Amino acid sequence: MFWLGTHETSWLERAEVPLMVSHHRLMLRQRLPRARMAWVLDSGGFTQLRDHGNWTISPDTYVTAVRRYADQIGLLQWAAPQDWMCEPWILRKTGLSLREHQYRSVISYIELMLRAPEIPWIPVVQGWELGDYLRHVEMYERMAVPLNALPVVGIGSVCRRQGTRGAVDVLVRLSEAGVKVHGFGLKATAVRALAPFLHSSDSLAWSYQARARKLRCGEPPRQCGNHLHYALSWRDAVLASMGTRSVQLSLAL
Numbered sequence: 001m002f003w004l005g006t007h008e009t010s011w012l013e014r015a016e017v018p019l020m021v022s023h024h025r026l027m028l029r030q031r032l033p034r035a036r037m038a039w040v041l042d043s044g045g046f047t048q049l050r051d052h053g054n055w056t057i058s059p060d061t062y063v064t065a066v067r068r069y070a071d072q073i074g075l076l077q078w079a080a081p082q083d084w085m086c087e088p089w090i091l092r093k094t095g096l097s098l099r100e101h102q103y104r105s106v107i108s109y110i111e112l113m114l115r116a117p118e119i120p121w122i123p124v125v126q127g128w129e130l131g132d133y134l135r136h137v138e139m140y141e142r143m144a145v146p147l148n149a150l151p152v153v154g155i156g157s158v159c160r161r162q163g164t165r166g167a168v169d170v171l172v173r174l175s176e177a178g179v180k181v182h183g184f185g186l187k188a189t190a191v192r193a194l195a196p197f198l199h200s201s202d203s204l205a206w207s208y209q210a211r212a213r214k215l216r217c218g219e220p221p222r223q224c225g226n227h228l229h230y231a232l233s234w235r236d237a238v239l240a241s242m243g244t245r246s247v248q249l250s251l252a253l
Contacts, residue, residue: 002018003202006019012036063115079120103139124184125153127156137179156184171194183198185204188238195242207226
């Protein structure tokens with residue numbers, strides 16, 4: 001399953017493809033769009049920790065917002081928790097240990113499940129080295145969260161190291177353990193290369209690519225990094241390069 005990442009929240013009522021949208025974008029809207037297709041919610045955790053070194057959004061506020069999205073937008077398939085990324089520079093930003101980030105990620109998932117059990121929350125496994133991820137899986141298990149029994153489990157802190165052997169090792173090990181992994185924020189090359197080990201993935205790489213290439217179109221010319229037509233053509237190319245099975249999986253929704 002491939003979710004097209006977008007910062008354009010209006011696409012929820014326009015696009016006929018599965019989307020991933022961030023809470024950081026949706027929370028700015030007074031009137032919410034009505035979804036045409038299934039979509040998933042990113043919590044915006046990376047932005048929170050990058051900009052503030054902490055979560056400034058309380059669990060209660062987040063739950064209230066996600067309930068509103070599920071009710072008013074509709075077709076929400078799952079929502080990410082308020083997890084804690086484990087990149088070394090993020091750890092320096094927060095001043096906390098990697099183990100503490102992992103612990104807080106587990107607690108967030110459990111707390112959200114208790115506060116709003118009707119919402120399809122997913123847990124996220126965090127780490128940096130392979131051993132970190134495996135220990136985090138064990139931490140979930142000790143807290144009575146059997147990851148291999150869940151419909152989908154996010155894998156964090158991989159998108160900024162997806163070109164390394166370590167990222168592949170993590171996904172292979174979790175996949176072999178029966179965990180249905182979702183890869184957050186992958187590049188097109190990583191989506192293709194890691195597809196055999198992923199249950200699903202998302203990418204906003206189309207926008208970064210268009211901006212890096214300074215692509216513009218229309219009259220007056222506008223940045224293609226904000227254009228639905230460019231995002232859809234990029235998505236079609238990625239899915240075509242992955243083969244017929246991937247295209248069918250995505251269109252089946």
